[in-house]
Amino acid sequence: MPEPVRGPVREVAVVAFGQSAHVPDSAETSEVEMLMPVLHDVLAQTGLKARDIDFTCSGSSDYLAGRAFSFTMALDGVGAWPPIAESHVEMDGAWALYEAWVKILTGEADTALVYAYGKSSPGDLREVLTRQLDPYYVAPLWPDSVALAALQAQALFDAGHTDARELAAIGARSRGDRPGAAPGRQVVGPLRTGDCPPVVDGAAAVVLAAGDTARRLTARPAWIRGLDHRIEAHALGVRDLTDSPSTRLAAERAGAFEAPVQLAELHAPFTSQEVVLRRALRLDAPGSTVRINPSGGALAANPMMAAGLIRLGAAAAAVQRGEADRALAHATSGPCLQQNLVAVLEGER
């Protein structure tokens, strides 16, 4: 592959982050009702009105809502009048943030509103996610998301990369349980309930701004020093499930290895996936003091299509609060960590 990078030329920062309460079932709440308080929250943090935003981008998936064009109505929650410059990715909102970041880099926008939402409650999430597999050869077999993650976990066990005790400790730390808490019943071996994410509905939003605009909007912007994402082959049979080369490559391109980070927000819906990500991101160095997922991560709340954006938002918020000067955020998409995004965030130097 040719070396494309001549370096982004504008400074872009996260200046606000907000998220909803994540609940198991939001049958009484529409997507717009779920989103509006979050959107109002991030705009209030910056003092901006919807009309001040140069570009808006969202992430969601029709398959969760069970309806085509489900995102079109959600736009009503933004207040899209007069008409706004707006786009949408049918992906986790982390990739919407990526699109918005690129838009700001072109100079065509100074500010961007990014939001994401997902309601898993209308369907059976494990069955719904089987529909994102190869439609001719794999999806007809209905292998569900937990079974595929269990396959990955077993490969990690077999390779000697982890064991049940380490996974239980990751689960307990993520949920804030006492160390040694019971990992729960087995769901699909070797994964237990404590290794699996809760199925919840929720939404999140971020405001991005360039350069001096960011400095004006907030006391301490969380500067995006690097942002990259990579995808791997889809078929599980051609991937080494114990490794995540796409995460490593994205991290390299984002400059994650150029200096140590103090905090990492990893989008690992299963405990076993945190093991893979920590290795790929070199967070396991002896004596490492990197704080991993102080937010609790996806094991504490995993609203589909928003959980990746929440990792970016949570890492940025920690930088904004002064809890870290340099933080890493990661988002994933697809079965067994197929697609991965890495961002490096820093406070003002």
Add this chain to the structure above:
Amino acid sequence: MSNAATAKEPVAVVGVGQTKHVAARRDVSIAGLVREAAQRALADAELGWGDIDAVVIGKAPDFFEGVMMPELYLADALGAVGKPMLRVHTAGSVGGSTALVATHLVAARVHRTVLTLAFEKQSESNAMWGLSLPIPFQQPLLAGAGGFFAPHVRAYLRRTGAPDAIGSLVAYKDRRNALKNPYAHLHEHDLTLEKVQSSPMLWDPIRYSETCPSSDGACAMVLTDRTGAARAPHPPAWVHGGAMRSEPTLFAGKDFVSPQAGKDCAADVYRQAGITDPRRQIDAVEMYVPFSWYEPMWLENLGFAAEGEGWKLTESGVTGLDGDLPVNPSGGVLSTNPIGASGMLRFAEAALQVRGRAGEHQIDGARRALGHAYGGGSQFFSMWLVGAEAPTT
């Protein structure tokens, strides 16, 4: 918006590829379909998969094929393994939006050469079913797209006093143009104006022959920077302006005949491209016309005609292949409609025109062309203006 700290990188279209559009491509999988278009775009650019830094893919709802987030499954087929891959979805405007997101990657100097692709393989599923899943709280589309848009066409007729015949003129013109486009879905050699006018009335005033078909197809483009353009084997099309605009589908006071988002989007593109008189300065238009009456409606919305005057351009032949503002020389959406790809086809056909590579439907001397797409209930708009010359700013 600010003056950028640095000027954007100029973006060039150096490769265009599309499939022969048909009702059902039973000979290929979804992966086979998209790969065919991508390989044609690469061949046009004389580039290999290894020259591509990133892939940006778009399509309309996942329910149309029944595959959730198909970019995951398509990563291998599109040579994206180890690369960034983005998936855009902005309803019917998605093909255009996808091309613009790819353009931004090059303009921002994040990547040098980007493959962008849009597709729909409607035969895998049933689009009407895909559009009709009812869920709580939200307005159902009920009668499909035609039922939604017909009342707005009637509003246009009432507002402008346009004669009833205009819609059939557009359909007849576009279907005749399609005969010159080997990739177009409908090739109706024996079509006459009388046949269009006597085709069954579906949603008054929209007749059967004034509606788009349902197609399987894909469209791909290779976008690159100034250095890449210098190496290109064929003349590039340069992006002079591009924009997206959205407004709510339903609200009191929305002008469904000429939505503000469409006007604003066009004005933004013209400002970027230095267009002050679109009617005179633009040589060809590829416009998203899924129902024939949308040609006169969009002529007004895009600033080619004063309000109420669009139908007169159509009636006088201005928008014909030999008119001075040819609209849809490719045959347009009325002849080919793989929904998710239809917007990118408009953008790509505009690029082919200014590259002088549109074959039999080439407009002589086309230097500047507009590609236009819209989606939702006239909610989402995306457009670009491409030129034969590199932008000066």
